[in-house]
Amino acid sequence: MRTRILRVFALVVKELLALLRDPASRAVLIGPPIIQLIVFGYAATFELKHVPFVVYNQDQGQLSRELVARFAGAPSFDLVQFVYDQSAVKKAINNKSALMAMDIGPNFTSDLERGQPAHVQIVLDGRDSNTAAIAMGYVQSIVTHFNESQVLQHGTKPPPTVLLDRALFNPNLDSRWFIVPGICGILTLLVSMLTTGLSVAREREMGTFDQLLVTPMPPTEILLGKALPGFLVGTAEGTLIVLMAIFWFHVPFTGSLIGLYIGLLCFLFAAVGIGLMISSLAVTQQQGLLGVFLFMVPAIVLSGFATPIANMPQAVQYITLLDPLRYFLIVLRGSFLEGGGIALFWPQYWPLLMIGLICMVAAGNLFRKRLA
Amino acid sequence: MGVIVVNNLSKSFGKGTSRKNALKNVSFEIAEGNMAALIGPDGAGKTTLLRLLAGILQPDAGTLQVLGHALPDDSLQLQARIGYMPQRFGLYENLTVEENLTLFADLHNLSEDGRKARFDELLTMTALGPFRTRRAGQLSGGMKQKLGLACTLIHPPKLLLLDEASVGVDPISRRELWSIIQHQVIHEKVTVLLSTAYMDEAERCDHVLLLHEGEILAQGSPSDLIAPMQGHSFLLKDAALAPRALQSQIARLQDVVDSVIQGDGLRIVMKSAEAPTLPARLVAQGLSKPVPARLEDAFVSLLFNRNPHHSTPLPKTTETAANDIPVVEVKSLYRYFGSFAAVKDVSFSVHKGEIFGLLGANGAGKSTTFRMLCGLMPASSGTLRVAGADLRTGAASARARIGYVSQKFSLYGALSVLQNLSFFATVYGLQSRRKQDRIAWALEELELKNYIATNAADLPLGYKQRLALACALMHEPSILFLDEPTSGVDPLARREFWARVNALAQGGTTCLVTTHFMEEAEYCDRLVLMSLGEVLAEGTPTEIKSRVRRADQPNPSMEDAFISLIEEHERVSRRAS
Numbered sequence: 001m002r003t004r005i006l007r008v009f010a011l012v013v014k015e016l017l018a019l020l021r022d023p024a025s026r027a028v029l030i031g032p033p034i035i036q037l038i039v040f041g042y043a044a045t046f047e048l049k050h051v052p053f054v055v056y057n058q059d060q061g062q063l064s065r066e067l068v069a070r071f072a073g074a075p076s077f078d079l080v081q082f083v084y085d086q087s088a089v090k091k092a093i094n095n096k097s098a099l100m101a102m103d104i105g106p107n108f109t110s111d112l113e114r115g116q117p118a119h120v121q122i123v124l125d126g127r128d129s130n131t132a133a134i135a136m137g138y139v140q141s142i143v144t145h146f147n148e149s150q151v152l153q154h155g156t157k158p159p160p161t162v163l164l165d166r167a168l169f170n171p172n173l174d175s176r177w178f179i180v181p182g183i184c185g186i187l188t189l190l191v192s193m194l195t196t197g198l199s200v201a202r203e204r205e206m207g208t209f210d211q212l213l214v215t216p217m218p219p220t221e222i223l224l225g226k227a228l229p230g231f232l233v234g235t236a237e238g239t240l241i242v243l244m245a246i247f248w249f250h251v252p253f254t255g256s257l258i259g260l261y262i263g264l265l266c267f268l269f270a271a272v273g274i275g276l277m278i279s280s281l282a283v284t285q286q287q288g289l290l291g292v293f294l295f296m297v298p299a300i301v302l303s304g305f306a307t308p309i310a311n312m313p314q315a316v317q318y319i320t321l322l323d324p325l326r327y328f329l330i331v332l333r334g335s336f337l338e339g340g341g342i343a344l345f346w347p348q349y350w351p352l353l354m355i356g357l358i359c360m361v362a363a364g365n366l367f368r369k370r371l372a
Numbered sequence: 373m374g375v376i377v378v379n380n381l382s383k384s385f386g387k388g389t390s391r392k393n394a395l396k397n398v399s400f401e402i403a404e405g406n407m408a409a410l411i412g413p414d415g416a417g418k419t420t421l422l423r424l425l426a427g428i429l430q431p432d433a434g435t436l437q438v439l440g441h442a443l444p445d446d447s448l449q450l451q452a453r454i455g456y457m458p459q460r461f462g463l464y465e466n467l468t469v470e471e472n473l474t475l476f477a478d479l480h481n482l483s484e485d486g487r488k489a490r491f492d493e494l495l496t497m498t499a500l501g502p503f504r505t506r507r508a509g510q511l512s513g514g515m516k517q518k519l520g521l522a523c524t525l526i527h528p529p530k531l532l533l534l535d536e537a538s539v540g541v542d543p544i545s546r547r548e549l550w551s552i553i554q555h556q557v558i559h560e561k562v563t564v565l566l567s568t569a570y571m572d573e574a575e576r577c578d579h580v581l582l583l584h585e586g587e588i589l590a591q592g593s594p595s596d597l598i599a600p601m602q603g604h605s606f607l608l609k610d611a612a613l614a615p616r617a618l619q620s621q622i623a624r625l626q627d628v629v630d631s632v633i634q635g636d637g638l639r640i641v642m643k644s645a646e647a648p649t650l651p652a653r654l655v656a657q658g659l660s661k662p663v664p665a666r667l668e669d670a671f672v673s674l675l676f677n678r679n680p681h682h683s684t685p686l687p688k689t690t691e692t693a694a695n696d697i698p699v700v701e702v703k704s705l706y707r708y709f710g711s712f713a714a715v716k717d718v719s720f721s722v723h724k725g726e727i728f729g730l731l732g733a734n735g736a737g738k739s740t741t742f743r744m745l746c747g748l749m750p751a752s753s754g755t756l757r758v759a760g761a762d763l764r765t766g767a768a769s770a771r772a773r774i775g776y777v778s779q780k781f782s783l784y785g786a787l788s789v790l791q792n793l794s795f796f797a798t799v800y801g802l803q804s805r806r807k808q809d810r811i812a813w814a815l816e817e818l819e820l821k822n823y824i825a826t827n828a829a830d831l832p833l834g835y836k837q838r839l840a841l842a843c844a845l846m847h848e849p850s851i852l853f854l855d856e857p858t859s860g861v862d863p864l865a866r867r868e869f870w871a872r873v874n875a876l877a878q879g880g881t882t883c884l885v886t887t888h889f890m891e892e893a894e895y896c897d898r899l900v901l902m903s904l905g906e907v908l909a910e911g912t913p914t915e916i917k918s919r920v921r922r923a924d925q926p927n928p929s930m931e932d933a934f935i936s937l938i939e940e941h942e943r944v945s946r947r948a949s
Contacts, residue, residue: 010799013795014795018784021787025786214774215799
């Protein structure tokens, strides 16, 4: 038994040394994840900031200027210029100098002062429907606030129902809070799969794998020695990104660290299992790399990282059940935003363990079959 | 004015501390119509030099003039006039022989009307005519090389640069390749520069460049190079002593530069042109006669002079009694890949403490047989037993009794020498005290001490070979498998290696070795000659050679034996069919 443990330990040490002593693989482990975290963290956001807009204000009154000032002062909007006819509005949208145009009718102030509803036309560039829809939401929210202050100032009758919205867990709906924990999952998956998915193929290419097979080490020990570095590297990578999420991106961590780490280990179990499966099939590193990416892309799309799983067709929703990232994203977002702990995450843990177990057994069998 | 004029050429690769000089101040000239050979171990700079001459690489310093074109400026004009055949010629394996030729003809803008005649000429010359429609991937190693050469010759070049065109090819194809090249030189007035690992090929050239660690050690015609060595070489025979035992006595003598076993005698090279002062007993019983010097003697003594402290480990003199216990047994072994039989009806057995050789060209089935023996690949049919077990199905403990040095010395390149040793020691179940002892032994015995912290990938080839051997010997296996352990290393490292194997065998370790160097058969106690998956002959080197001794071939070499046996085999199988 002692010999076995020592042998596996020696393989793990060798594996880590090979990863860390080789400048190329060291760079792959450290560089790209950090770059990706920064790029994703800053670039991938659902929020709109600085939407350029033009104003065609036909009204001469005080209230229209106040409304325009509310828009111009909002961080989401940037006033590009005032225009003085309808064709200039069209032109500004067409040549993309503005994404939105605001057309205030000539009687805006007087209508309001008489207690009558006044009209504002908002023209949006519909070529980018997603952005237009989000901008529209902001417009509505600013207009609502404008109306409320009018009601307050003039003591007119308030509208019958007032919508008071409050987002739980992420009060400002800061999308970075949503995305950065997700990136933690993606990068951990990528690094642990690369570590395990390529390691056997690398040895096959170098010829060292034969050298291992002629030693008294049974295949299970080799497999174990190949799996453990994936766990170690994955845990280190996951920890690094969690720390960066908390201290760099200031995403609040409200949940239980233990709950998160149990989730991380279960997730790594699944990821390493899949990595080993790829490893046992791939003869060259190129095949291994291809395998890792063939898995990664659908895994990210189906995980609910960017688009909600609930929006997917029912059949696709069933497929997402096979995606380990799906479960881990729930654990991550739960730990960061929801304050969740072990009890809450249990439904996510066991599917990960199941996926991992099935993959490990399959990898072991493939491995033996491949040798036979 | 030579076809190739090179002055103070230098080239290095890499950056910073890992910068390596591939060529240092190389100058030479090759006259028109000459056949020149570039000889040296792997990493000597042969390929770099050829690539520079073909205008593919940019030199760091020095001038190059090839066929009157100054390089690297005129490389495009030059490339249209030369034929360059790199080590692994880029044949398209899925194209047929003819399609490959057509492709290269198109690449060289060969006119349609001249094409047919040239194809016919080349196909006749290479004897590939019957295989026109066969895919290149399905040709044998020798045929692939011939096709590669034909593609290189498609536009009659003025200069032919060949990078190890014949290495690893079977002796018959080697002979054919050689005659094609000679035909080009004599009848087409082509100038040829070729790199080779075989001394005998270099010896047949007009001009030889001995390259070592990026420097030209010596150059000149083979006779010029050999001349100073005349009178240095002797053949010793002792009726009472086996050559190997004789070697262990002689090699200790002063002024002996080199000693190799040849048949039932020992060929030695002295530092000066004086007969060795032999021990009295040998003088009485033995026989010492001067023999003509060879190019290899010149090379070995040049290397020896560069590094006179280079010590070759000597086999221990304790002769263990010949042993009849078979430790490796192979009976009617077959291995198919699809419908292709890589190994056909191979049977042999190896006794304890023997050095047993598997000789053959690339693709003869040596490595496949080896992999089956080590349990890395299942046999299609037949039985094999290594140390009483089939390593594939037997217990893991059986594998603890073998050591394996794979082709290309598979080591963990990013790990240091010490880390490699330590890893393999642990994997073989060595612990604490014993592990330390064995590592210390390896560092001492294989002289790896100066390289403890060096990454295995950065070791010189000869040291890689030693480290691979050390890793395989950590657990003192009783059987050692060595797959092509000497390919690409310099002659001294090769001798050193065989001396170690000798010492191991005398200590009772059974050694199985594959090699494509026919002359290395002399180091084996017994061997099998393999060709196209079949065993042509089994026996001691002397036995095998005597099988082909004829009036016109009174003193056949192992290569002669190989060729005669293949020809005989083909006659028999033709009669049978």
